[in-house]
Amino acid sequence: MIYRENGQFKTSYQADQSLFPILQDRIFVILVVLAALAVVPLFASDYLFSAILIPFLILALAAIGLNLLVGYCGQISLGTGAFMMVGAYSAYNLAVRIPELNLLLVFVFAGLITTMVGMIFGTPSLRIKGMYLAVTTLAAQFFMDWLFSRVKWFTNDSPSGSVNAPELRIFDYVFDSPMRKYYFVLLAVILFAFVARNLVRSSVGRSWMAIRDMDVAAEIIGIRPVYAKLSAFAVSSFIVGISGALWGFVHLGSWEPLAFDINRSFSLIFMVIIGGLGSILGSFFGAAFIVILPIFLNRLPVMLGVPISTATVSHLEFMTFGALIVFFLIVEPHGLARLWGIAKEKLRLWPFPH
């Protein structure tokens, strides 16, 4: 009843192509953004900021980046952790070696470096597809692991191979408290989510989707696979690189290659699959599922006051989490974003379904 687009006529091309064509969607997104900006900080504790919201937002950003590549362009990548690693280590090296450089520029350059690396590792996609491509991107993962743990230059000769991010200072403003860090990350996520949403409805995004749906047909109608695939790798790597830099600088503060190991790549691809391939919103759902749910499951017995040993809680967490993944994929193979879509369809008819 409330969610109904009757009477919303699009009288111009602009209106028809707007970011959120349905008024209710527009209001919803604006409300969510406002809540994240103004309401959440009112009641959130330091724990909520630094242990839940910040990692959730950063990984959601990485998932958006990966979703552009996997969900929109259909190029499977198992090297996301590696690209995050490139972002984090290039940001670190830029910040340590050129201390005068503004941190915002550090992040942008880190993203650009990751873009280049991503395009290099994306070139095999011009020849191979599907699982074969996944295996070549896996090479990126192992290569970067090796590079950053073996080549001492990248870690500034740190004796343990662990690096420390410098202070988060931008124009004499220091992002030191969890709330400030949250704002920093939130603004980055809003910016890139907006950019990504715009990109996928542009000609670039349409060419990606054409390649995803059928690359031969796309080529015949005049889309150059080289441009489409490499641009997908480039944009995706840029966003993933930035999220890697944020993960290192804002969330961890100090890290080693293990923080971006193959498990990170897998968890990101799970986020995209569970959240919904080819959906920006799905990236947020997926990140929430993978980041927040395990922590919630781990804390639930204590919150309920059930005395179970720490080990049992942990095992229960793994089992429940695994079962929920299976459950959601059986209920809706197209991910949580599709469930959301179905809910909206139902709302349209509510309270008078046929």
Next chain:
Amino acid sequence: MKAGWSILLAGVISVLTLQYSSQVFAQTNEQFVPVLVYRTGAYAPNGVPWANGFVDYLKLVNERDGGINGIKLTHEECEFGYATDRGVECYERLKGKGPTGASVFNPLSTGVTFALTEKVTADKIPLITMGYGRSESADGSVFKWNFPLMGTYWDAADILIQHVSKKEGGAAKLKGKKIALVYHDSPYGKEPISVLQELAKGLGFELLTLPVTHPGVEQKATWLQIRQQKPDYVFLWGWGVMNSTAIKEAIAVGYPRLQMYGVWWAGAEPDTLPAEMAAKGYNALALQHGADHTAVHKDMVKFLYDKGSGTGKKEEVGTVLYNRGMINAMLVVEAIRTAQNKYGKKSLTGEQVRWGVEHIQVDAARIKALGMEGMMQPIKTSCQDHVGAHKARIQTWDGKEWSFTSDWYESNQKFLRTMVESYASKYADEKKIERRDCSKES
């Protein structure tokens, strides 16, 4: 059906609110000690006994002594599976608990130590890393909040070299020898490399560094290299299943166990038991203590296990890692006690406990009073020296149990201190930390 769901939801919410409000009215004369543990995953065989020892000691102090000067100790475990990001989450979860917040963190992971070093500085909570962590944090003038009590990896590396040179018949005899370091490819395993490289330069032995990737169950390639290179000694810097795998691989390639030396994290029952008799002759450093059974263990059994409130199994009381967790908890308790003498017998904040950790003084008489005679050497921390004791000895596995096979060694402080200070000043410059003047600290 729908009604059922809403009743369930309402129930959950009300329980949650109740739980929350009961936390608000917590006792005020309590001291909260967070416990970061890993009872699951590839490192659980070693993480479990440590956690049991740690928690048991806290319980024992409550049961036997009624707390520290009447202040009861409370604790909460948080499982992080040796994963750095989950460790940080646990830290954030536990740091504000209790009437005055967390007293002190003991992460039992060098990776988490690195991640927390700056966070504890901001939150003013001391970070005890007993026998692990960043080696340069021995310098308390820069690392105000870090306490690598009882020995760092640099101490360990130096002592191992001292031992093998003694075995060879003098440091000069090490020239031309080959020593392989098989290490866990993480900050933990990489810590000793810089010291070993310096020593290799000075003494003229050749150092091979062979990394093993997490979790360390795949080491075929590493041991093939050892078979080819035939090093005179193998130093094992492993943790969790990596240790037992390494010993099994050494047996498989026929590398003599007598020439293998583990760090103190590679010298406990879970490491050698899988190979049992075949591991005979394998050596490891002991972080002072071994698998002992002293007066305190009798108390453990009497006050906890006989009443059914022990954390682990009764048979495991007194194993190497159990004792390590117990000694770690003992030092926490002694630090709180020291701080209470200064700040009064009440719940203390992390900042006050930090003063206590910096003024730990456990002498021979106190060790005896604690029921740990023979398990450890006296320890005394100061602003200058956040380690407090730099001694260790070698223990050897005889197929059934560990026993000591060397005298006490003390690491060469003249050599290590300059390294500690140079790395600490590098960190201070990077982070723009102002050194404390230790002569003015009380």
